Amino acid sequence: xxxxxxxxxxxxxxxxxxxxxxxxxxxxxxxxxxxxxxxxxxxxxxxxxxxxxxxxxxxxxxxxxxxxxxxxxxxxxxxxxxxxxxxxxxxxxxxxxxxxxxxxxxxxxxxxxxxxxxxxxxxxxxxxxxxxxxxxxxxxxxxxxxxxxxxxxxxxxxxxxxxxxxxxxxxxxxxxxxxxxxxxxxxxxxxxxxxxxxxxxxxxxxxxxxxxxxxxxxxxxxxxxxxxxxxxxxxxxxxxxxxxxxxxxxxxxxxxxxxxxxxxxxxxxxxxxxxxxxxxxxxxxxxxxxxxxxxxxxxxxxxxxxxxxxxxxxxxxxxxxxxxxxxxxxxxxxxxxx
Amino acid sequence: xxxxxxxxxxxxxxxxxxxxxxxxxxxxxxxxxxxxxxxxxxxxxxxxxxxxxxxxxxxxxxxxxxxxxxxxxxxxxxxxxxxxxxxxxxxxxxxxxxxxxxxxxxxxxxxxxxxxxxxxxxxxxxxxxxxxxxxxxxxxxxxxxxxxxxxxxxxxxxxxxxxxxxxxxxxxxxxxxxxxxxxxxxxxxxxxxxxxxxxxxxxxxxxxxxxxxxxxxxxxxxxxxxxxxxxxxxxxxxxxxxxxxxxxxxxxxxxxxxxxxxxxxxxxxxxxxxxxxxxxxxxxxxxxxxxxxxxxxxxxxxxxxxxxxxxxxxxxxxxxxxxxxxxxxxxxxxxxxx
Numbered sequence: 001x002x003x004x005x006x007x008x009x010x011x012x013x014x015x016x017x018x019x020x021x022x023x024x025x026x027x028x029x030x031x032x033x034x035x036x037x038x039x040x041x042x043x044x045x046x047x048x049x050x051x052x053x054x055x056x057x058x059x060x061x062x063x064x065x066x067x068x069x070x071x072x073x074x075x076x077x078x079x080x081x082x083x084x085x086x087x088x089x090x091x092x093x094x095x096x097x098x099x100x101x102x103x104x105x106x107x108x109x110x111x112x113x114x115x116x117x118x119x120x121x122x123x124x125x126x127x128x129x130x131x132x133x134x135x136x137x138x139x140x141x142x143x144x145x146x147x148x149x150x151x152x153x154x155x156x157x158x159x160x161x162x163x164x165x166x167x168x169x170x171x172x173x174x175x176x177x178x179x180x181x182x183x184x185x186x187x188x189x190x191x192x193x194x195x196x197x198x199x200x201x202x203x204x205x206x207x208x209x210x211x212x213x214x215x216x217x218x219x220x221x222x223x224x225x226x227x228x229x230x231x232x233x234x235x236x237x238x239x240x241x242x243x244x245x246x247x248x249x250x251x252x253x254x255x256x257x258x259x260x261x262x263x264x265x266x267x268x269x270x271x272x273x274x275x276x277x278x279x280x281x282x283x284x285x286x287x288x289x290x291x292x293x294x295x296x297x298x299x300x301x302x303x304x305x306x307x308x309x310x311x312x313x314x315x316x317x318x319x320x321x322x323x324x325x326x327x328x329x330x331x332x333x334x335x336x337x338x
Numbered sequence: 339x340x341x342x343x344x345x346x347x348x349x350x351x352x353x354x355x356x357x358x359x360x361x362x363x364x365x366x367x368x369x370x371x372x373x374x375x376x377x378x379x380x381x382x383x384x385x386x387x388x389x390x391x392x393x394x395x396x397x398x399x400x401x402x403x404x405x406x407x408x409x410x411x412x413x414x415x416x417x418x419x420x421x422x423x424x425x426x427x428x429x430x431x432x433x434x435x436x437x438x439x440x441x442x443x444x445x446x447x448x449x450x451x452x453x454x455x456x457x458x459x460x461x462x463x464x465x466x467x468x469x470x471x472x473x474x475x476x477x478x479x480x481x482x483x484x485x486x487x488x489x490x491x492x493x494x495x496x497x498x499x500x501x502x503x504x505x506x507x508x509x510x511x512x513x514x515x516x517x518x519x520x521x522x523x524x525x526x527x528x529x530x531x532x533x534x535x536x537x538x539x540x541x542x543x544x545x546x547x548x549x550x551x552x553x554x555x556x557x558x559x560x561x562x563x564x565x566x567x568x569x570x571x572x573x574x575x576x577x578x579x580x581x582x583x584x585x586x587x588x589x590x591x592x593x594x595x596x597x598x599x600x601x602x603x604x605x606x607x608x609x610x611x612x613x614x615x616x617x618x619x620x621x622x623x624x625x626x627x628x629x630x631x632x633x634x635x636x637x638x639x640x641x642x643x644x645x646x647x648x649x650x651x652x653x654x655x656x657x658x659x660x661x662x663x664x665x666x667x668x669x670x671x672x673x674x675x676x
Contacts, residue, residue, distance in 0.1 A: 093566070093568060094568065094591065094592055094593060097593050098593065099592045099593035099616055101592075101616070102592030102593065102616045104567075104568075228431070229442075230431060230432065230442075240609075240613075242609075245609060253432065254432055254437045254439075254440030254622075255432060255435050255436065255437035255440065260613070263610075263613065264609030264610045264612070264613040265609075265610070266609070267608075267609025267610065267613075268606050268607065268608060268609060269606065269607040269609060269612070270605075270606060271578075271580075271583060271602030271603075271604070271605025271606060271607060272601075272602045272603070272605065274602070274607070274619075274622075275578075275598070275601060275602040275605075275621065275622045275623075276622055276623065277622065278437055278439070278440045278622040278623070279620075279622075280618065280619070280620040281612075281618070281619040281620070282617075282618040282619070283613065284592075284612075284613045284614055284615065284616040285613075285614065285616070
């Protein structure tokens with residue numbers, strides 16, 4: 001099969017690799033209908049995360065089950081499935097508490113920018129759609145695998161809901177889908193922090209009521225202006241830098257909630273400021289598996305169109321160009337067709 | 339009147355000062371029945387917080403109202419009252435959300451180790467007891483002013499409750515009262531982290547089911563051993579140092595809650611570790627005013643005895659010895675009688 005391998009920062013190649021195969025009786029092998037490039041894939045691509053040796057890439061996936069191991073009960077060959085970027089048994093104490101992304105058997109997926117991918121703990125990781133999807137639904141279903149699930153978790157962790165003002169730091173795909181999620185949760189007002197016209201447009205389409213173009217301290221001041229000087233009730237952080245984390249915390253009122261899902265890189269939070277902020281801080285890798293049944297249902301009933309964050313579709317063979325387009329901000333998010 | 343003044347680290351004096359007086363129509367003046375020394379008072383005493391010029395001390399107080407301003411409606415002269423260390427109007431949006439310690443009109447009390455103290459926003463800060471208390475209730479009521487209210491908030495922020503295992507980092511008065519609070523909230527199991535026999539004894543009396551004497555990484559490992567390898571559901575942090583914060587975060591299971599109330603000094607939280615911990619972090623100055631009616635009720639009905647944390651009672655004239663005793667860990671907490 002063909003699969004994506006990173007050799008060094010900036011060096012992405014599609015290569016012939018051994019076919020994905022079952023290695024445990026709880027595994028499944030999925031033939032990808034679609035896969036995509038994540039904002040977090042840019043960390044090694046940009047050399048911010050080290051690349052010590054060539055390794056496969058990709059953790060977002062939707063497709064048809066081709067093989068299942070002997071212990072797989074719920075997932076069947078031929079099912080169209082969506083899975084989380086983090087595998088889970090969905091039965092341990094942590095999973096049952098709704099934190100499948102911290103399952104005691106968790107593995108992070110990392111081979112999905114390919115034709116086939118192996119999924120450990122298939123029953124606990126994958127969710128089958130009600131039938132074979134219409135082709136136009138595939139991008140939306142793929143989005144549920146990570147970027148929608150992560151935006152949803154951020155909104156949930158930030159306790160977006162009726163009567164609450166939500167501010168969103170980061171206008172990448174996760175931030176945009178955080179807006180969609182907050183809207184679905186009934187948030188009263190959603191402030192998108194964005195300075196890119198195309199992303200602002202999608203933000204408004206997804207439910208943003210206000211756009212703030214300022215960043216850093218000026219952005220914080222603008223959010224405070226819009227919220228009676230107090231700050232937002234809920235702030236979604238979807239970047240993962242020192243600046244974005246501080247912008248999120250400072251934009252939140254005392255007693256408010258920060259939901260942070262940008263993978264932290266070089267972030268160090270000052271304890272005293274955090275203490276006196278009186279905010280709630282929650283985030284990390286999203287328990288996408290928890291939300292998948294609900295998200296798939298919303299997509300299946302055509303109530304949400306999260307796949308709109310894909311603004312460039314390429315054949316898998318052009319994966320290197322996909323990374324380049326995202327790195328250069330020519331694309332918000334790239335869908336790859338194997 | 340006589341009041342306590344810090345002149346420099348280690349230099350505490352009781353001095354004759356002008357009588358506390360009304361300065362705004364929403365003020366009250368309270369004659370202290372009792373006041374005490376807070377663990378946080380040791381920060382300047384030890385020179386960890388700078389002391390640029392002499393300043394009065396004390397923010398925990400219970401006593402009888404001697405004067406009220408023209409706009410004070412609910413609190414009457416002659417009432418026995420307990421107030422929070424942070425003043426609040428109790429009407430602003432932040433107060434109504436239960437975060438009175440971040441009230442838009444907040445001031446931190448700081449003159450209460452004295453015979454008289456002025457309390458701003460008396461109606462929003464003070465709570466009157468149902469009548470004049472029996473003398474043996476006074477230490478318990480005084481504890482509600484900060485140390486119990488803060489322990490209660492920590493347990494609340496950590497979501498202590500039925501079915502939850504709570505670990506408590508810090509065996510000072512706040513940590514001990516965090517144990518009492520978690521017990522009152524119905525926690526299933528309470529792990530006290532303490533290496534002092536007298537504090538362990540009080541911890542058990544307040545409801546601790548397990549004692550862990552190890553600290554740092556060994557303490558974390560021990561909490562994990564006691565919780566099936568997962569960590570506690572709820573962890574109370576009641577110290578405020580880098581070590582205690584990291585011990586608290588690492589003792590918490592993914593999806594669990596850290597309630598941190600130790601005033602952070604020199605703490606810097608590593609973003610990546612926090613991200614992958616999947617914990618909830620909430621804390622800061624406790625909204626004691628929110629809890630006071632309930633806490634006073636529990637004390638009045640003699641259901642809790644938080645004043646047991648006072649293991650040394652001195653006349654106010656010996657305040658300097660009180661600081662010394664706490665600094666040298668000869669006392670957990672010192673009650674002062676004006």
